[in-house]
Amino acid sequence: MRHFAVVGSGPAGFYTAEALAKAYGDAAKIDIIDRYPVPYGLIRFGVAPDHQALKAVAKRYDKVAEAAGVGFIGNVCVGTDATVDELLEHYDAVILAIGAPHDRKLGIPGEELSGVIGSAEFVGWYNGHPDFADLDPPLGGAHAAVIGNGNVALDCARILSKTRAEFEGSDIVGHALEALGKSAIKTITILGRRGPHQIAMTPKELGELAHLEAALPLVDLADFPPQEADEALEPGQRKSVTILRDFANIRANRPKSLVFDFFAKPLSIEGDGHAERLIVERTELDDKGGARGTGETYEIPASLVITCIGYSTPPIAGVPYDERGGKFLNENGRIADRLYCVGWARRGPTGTIGTNRPDGYEVAEQVAAAMPAGSSGDRPGGEGLKRLLAERGVKATDFTDWRRIEAAEEAAARAGSPREKMVRVEEWLRAVGR
Numbered sequence: 001m002r003h004f005a006v007v008g009s010g011p012a013g014f015y016t017a018e019a020l021a022k023a024y025g026d027a028a029k030i031d032i033i034d035r036y037p038v039p040y041g042l043i044r045f046g047v048a049p050d051h052q053a054l055k056a057v058a059k060r061y062d063k064v065a066e067a068a069g070v071g072f073i074g075n076v077c078v079g080t081d082a083t084v085d086e087l088l089e090h091y092d093a094v095i096l097a098i099g100a101p102h103d104r105k106l107g108i109p110g111e112e113l114s115g116v117i118g119s120a121e122f123v124g125w126y127n128g129h130p131d132f133a134d135l136d137p138p139l140g141g142a143h144a145a146v147i148g149n150g151n152v153a154l155d156c157a158r159i160l161s162k163t164r165a166e167f168e169g170s171d172i173v174g175h176a177l178e179a180l181g182k183s184a185i186k187t188i189t190i191l192g193r194r195g196p197h198q199i200a201m202t203p204k205e206l207g208e209l210a211h212l213e214a215a216l217p218l219v220d221l222a223d224f225p226p227q228e229a230d231e232a233l234e235p236g237q238r239k240s241v242t243i244l245r246d247f248a249n250i251r252a253n254r255p256k257s258l259v260f261d262f263f264a265k266p267l268s269i270e271g272d273g274h275a276e277r278l279i280v281e282r283t284e285l286d287d288k289g290g291a292r293g294t295g296e297t298y299e300i301p302a303s304l305v306i307t308c309i310g311y312s313t314p315p316i317a318g319v320p321y322d323e324r325g326g327k328f329l330n331e332n333g334r335i336a337d338r339l340y341c342v343g344w345a346r347r348g349p350t351g352t353i354g355t356n357r358p359d360g361y362e363v364a365e366q367v368a369a370a371m372p373a374g375s376s377g378d379r380p381g382g383e384g385l386k387r388l389l390a391e392r393g394v395k396a397t398d399f400t401d402w403r404r405i406e407a408a409e410e411a412a413a414r415a416g417s418p419r420e421k422m423v424r425v426e427e428w429l430r431a432v433g434r
């Protein structure tokens with residue numbers, strides 16, 4: 001028998017567990033360990049609540065969790081409740097799939113002002129992440145700024161601009177729905193430090209902005225290169241840029257605006273104790289396609305500033321870490337003997353949910369090559385780990401507990417919504433009698 005620990009129950013963790021279960025059959029036990037009492041990581045806390053079709057992938061993960069030999073151990077923080085070394089004592093291999101939950105910083109003056117928040121915080125707030133349930137983002141001003149030209153910036157801008165009716169069928173948490181319903185924000189400026197050809201937004205996500213009930217996407221065609229230049233773009237990017245251009249043709253009166261401000265590099269954030277305005281420098285593309293400042297500066301009013309400029313993986317004591325890349329130091333997923341990483345903790349924060357599948361399968365293959373199915377080890381696995389955790393007073397949860405929490409969340413759902421998420425660790429634990 002082999003014992004494997006997969007740390008993290010987001011897409012990367014589940015695809016790795018699935019691959020290991022397929023490779024080993026009943027010759028291995030696989031524990032998926034998560035910091036929170038509930039599974040799914042990015043699917044639960046990251047994917048937008050109005051993108052339920054994307055969240056449905058969790059149903060596939062349920063099948064993995066309920067397969068023979070696979071277990072879920074929740075409410076266990078690796079690095080605090082148990083160290084990586086202790087996991088390595090208990091398991092034949094440990095695969096870190098902890099994602100990249102920390103916001104990268106802009107590194108500009110004023111970033112520490114209240115009203116400046118990272119996308120992990122804002123997304124966590126509307127998605128019921130326990131660390132951000134009390135975020136209370138300032139929504140009382142008329143103007144917000146969203147920094148970054150990726151899909152996360154689109155998520156944040158869209159959520160800020162939607163009406164209550166547009167959240168029907170979503171699982172946005174009650175506290176966010178109430179607060180957004182009272183929001184005074186009328187203008188949301190989306191800042192890109194480069195131009196329309198350099199956006200990292202995908203067509204489907206961008207296209208949604210054209211159909212918002214109360215907000216109109218605005219672009220300035222003067223920011224775009226001549227239309228012929230779009231021919232050189234790869235098809236997906238060309239589609240995105242065409243959608244952007246078409247925003248200029250929407251003839252509609254909507255009370256809110258989503259203003260695309262390209263070639264706009266934030267220099268500082270100013271305000272009296274809280275964010276009031278962004279100071280921005282106009283840029284142009286340099287020879288390598290990077291953003292070069294022109295020296296021209298201007299102000300954008302904003303009492304809420306959301307930075308959507310990428311994420312990093314938190315370091316774990318004793319695990320080699322790539323400071324610049326914000327991920328674990330690894331070679332094709334291998335960190336050290338019997339220690340691996342997958343997903344964003346391996347590659348950095350890029351790619352879709354599906355990108356994690358081949359990633360997890362590849363690492364599972366490496367594990368299987370090092371420890372062929374049929375070979376066996378003498379480590380105690382999950383039973384030993386659970387004894388250690390119990391001695392330390394850690395209230396670990398299992399998948400049956402999750403099913404009870406899930407049922408309680410579904411029972412509490414407002415009309416038309418799949419669930420009303422509990423947003424505090426204590427609530428989850430109380431729901432399962434801990």
Ligand code: NAP
Binds near residue numbers: 051105106192266
């Ligand atoms: P991303 O796609 O890497 O975009 C980050 C953006 O931040 C880029 O526009 C980048 O500009 C900008 N940026 C970085 N540093 C900056 C700085 N110092 N100042 C100003 N701008 C800066 O990252 P993301 O939006 O966080 O998304 C992460 C991944 O999740 C992506 O692969 C994304 O597609 C995926 N995702 C998918 C969905 C979906 O499918 N519905 C939803 C959300 C996220 P430069 O290009 O100039 O560096």
